[in-house]
Amino acid sequence: MVSHLSTKKEQAELRKTFNQFDSNGDGKIEEEEFVNAYKKVYPHMDPETVAKEATQFFKAADVDKNGSIDFGEWCAATIDKRGLLNE
DSSP: OHHHHSOHHHHHHHHHHHHHHOTTOSSSEEHHHHHHHHHHHOTTSOHHHHHHHHHHHHHHHOTTOSSEEOHHHHHHHHHTHHHHHHO
């Protein structure tokens, strides 16, 4: 699915960003990793507000509800982030 929705350059950018959020390098992003990375992206915002928004986004992106976001879920959420943020 992802290969049909983005170019190789976009896929490389998605992988690069995914790897930045996947701080332990295990190929999936746990909620704590996501919240911590989100706080780094938005250091000027109130940490509690950032954590709340990050948790909402994480739960929406974790489509299979297994407690982590894999690269496929990451791509789908990133490509369709407006839809996820509106849910």
